Amino acid sequence: METSSFMSSLNYIQITTFFLVVLGVVMLLVSIYTVLKFMQVLKVNEFEKNQWYVIIVLIFFFVVGYTIHALDVFKVFSFPVDPALMVSLIYFFGAVFVIRAMISTEDMVKSILGEILTDNEAYTIFLKRLGAVENDFPHLKDSFSITCEHCNNKITYTIADVVRQHSNIGDKGVNTQTTFGVRSILLRPTHKCVGGRREIITVHDGDLAYRSIDQSRIIFGEKI
Amino acid sequence: MKKVHIKSIGTVIPLGDGATGKSLITKLLIKNTKDLNEALKLAQDVKKSLNIELEYCNEELEFEDKTVSTTLQYHVFPGQQQKISNSAPTFHEIVEIFNFLPSLKAVKVILMVFDVTRLESLKSLESWLAVAMQREWISSETKIILVANKIDILKPNKAFIEQVKNGIYQMLTAENINVSREQISSIEVSAVLLEGTQELRNEIFDWVALNGKQRIVEE
Numbered sequence: 001m002e003t004s005s006f007m008s009s010l011n012y013i014q015i016t017t018f019f020l021v022v023l024g025v026v027m028l029l030v031s032i033y034t035v036l037k038f039m040q041v042l043k044v045n046e047f048e049k050n051q052w053y054v055i056i057v058l059i060f061f062f063v064v065g066y067t068i069h070a071l072d073v074f075k076v077f078s079f080p081v082d083p084a085l086m087v088s089l090i091y092f093f094g095a096v097f098v099i100r101a102m103i104s105t106e107d108m109v110k111s112i113l114g115e116i117l118t119d120n121e122a123y124t125i126f127l128k129r130l131g132a133v134e135n136d137f138p139h140l141k142d143s144f145s146i147t148c149e150h151c152n153n154k155i156t157y158t159i160a161d162v163v164r165q166h167s168n169i170g171d172k173g174v175n176t177q178t179t180f181g182v183r184s185i186l187l188r189p190t191h192k193c194v195g196g197r198r199e200i201i202t203v204h205d206g207d208l209a210y211r212s213i214d215q216s217r218i219i220f221g222e223k224i
Numbered sequence: 225m226k227k228v229h230i231k232s233i234g235t236v237i238p239l240g241d242g243a244t245g246k247s248l249i250t251k252l253l254i255k256n257t258k259d260l261n262e263a264l265k266l267a268q269d270v271k272k273s274l275n276i277e278l279e280y281c282n283e284e285l286e287f288e289d290k291t292v293s294t295t296l297q298y299h300v301f302p303g304q305q306q307k308i309s310n311s312a313p314t315f316h317e318i319v320e321i322f323n324f325l326p327s328l329k330a331v332k333v334i335l336m337v338f339d340v341t342r343l344e345s346l347k348s349l350e351s352w353l354a355v356a357m358q359r360e361w362i363s364s365e366t367k368i369i370l371v372a373n374k375i376d377i378l379k380p381n382k383a384f385i386e387q388v389k390n391g392i393y394q395m396l397t398a399e400n401i402n403v404s405r406e407q408i409s410s411i412e413v414s415a416v417l418l419e420g421t422q423e424l425r426n427e428i429f430d431w432v433a434l435n436g437k438q439r440i441v442e443e
Binding site: 177179180181182184186201203205211212213214215 | 340341342343346347349350378379380381383384387388390391392394395
């Protein structure tokens with residue numbers, strides 16, 4: 001009885017606010033769930049995921065803010081802040097949320113495209129991966145050129161490029177193979193090709209001098 | 225001066241992964257094909273081998289002091305070492321069945337065939353060579369020819385091939401197999417363009433003519 005009288009006492013602004021806030025909170029909770037799922041994928045693929053915790057915290061603040069605002073509208077609880085300031089706070093944290101989300105997305109895209117590592121960092125990762133030191137490879141910092149048989153484009157790459165292109169993969173685009181005691185180092189430079197992004201296995205000798213190309217494959221489809 | 229007439233016979237075994245071109249190269253060598261269209265037709269007719277293929281060919285070779293009627297016995301085994309279906313026997317199963325053949329006791333030429341576009345197929349030759357050593361197919365009279373096939377697609381690195389030949393030699397000598405470095409050679413081949421096939425054929429015939437199982441026919 002009390003509930004129905006409370007509902008009948010609400011004006012159209014309060015009713016609209018109620019539905020909008022409930023809908024907004026539901027969407028925010030779904031967003032938290034989505035980010036948590038998304039972080040599981042990041043974990044598998046070795047992406048930096050700490051910054052996405054900040055996104056979750058910000059979403060959670062929005063849930064709290066929406067709820068307080070709704071309670072304030074219904075006069076259940078009066079938040080000791082001027083309503084105009086409250087709106088400004090929500091706007092401000094909305095902007096913080098957007099910039100944080102953009103930075104995180106940019107970092108992830110750069111990471112996927114391998115633009116985060118400097119050349120020196122990439123060479124260090126390469127040497128660590130092979131358990132070697134710089135002097136082991138006379139051709140470590142050379143630039144190599146191959147031609148893709150699918151798009152006929154000339155592809156120029158360095159070891160640093162390969163490491164960057166595979167920065168989120170355990171092997172960093174580098175493998176070794178020993179055949180009859182002869183060591184080969186296999187690199188997988190990628191390029192934009194017909195039908196998507198293609199990686200070509202290139203074979204280098206123990207000094208990292210280019211030897212030949214091996215098989216290639218599309219690693220991302222056309223739409224990525 | 226009348227030349228001595230000798231008959232010489234020798235077994236040739238091509239080894240290597242499936243789809244490296246063993247069967248096609250063997251057919252080209254046996255038929256001594258020089259026509260590209262015929263080679264293409266042979267290439268189209270080649271199917272995945274599921275059993276041992278035995279083929280023979282003869283040629284009379286003239287030397288300064290002798291004439292050698294040379295017979296090559298090709299034993300082409302299937303290239304798959306792993307079981308892919310119940311109906312497709314593996315290389316090892318076939319070898320177990322046919323290992324009693326006397327011709328397998330004195331192998332004169334081993335062709336180690338790999339696809340230059342697949343480094344993995346060269347890597348696999350390690351295990352193929354191990355099988356040949358285990359079966360005692362290699363002796364001081366066995367020529368080992370590293371056949372780099374499909375050079376029409378990709379030219380192999382010559383320095384690398386030399387290193388691999390040295391590696392093969394070291395692998396054999398480490399097992400106390402009495403071979404000389406000269407017994408290990410290499411040749412670049414394109415089975416579809418017939419590049420290198422004639423040189424390969426001549427090298428095999430020359431070796432078997434001089435190092436095969438011989439019998440004097442007439443003096």
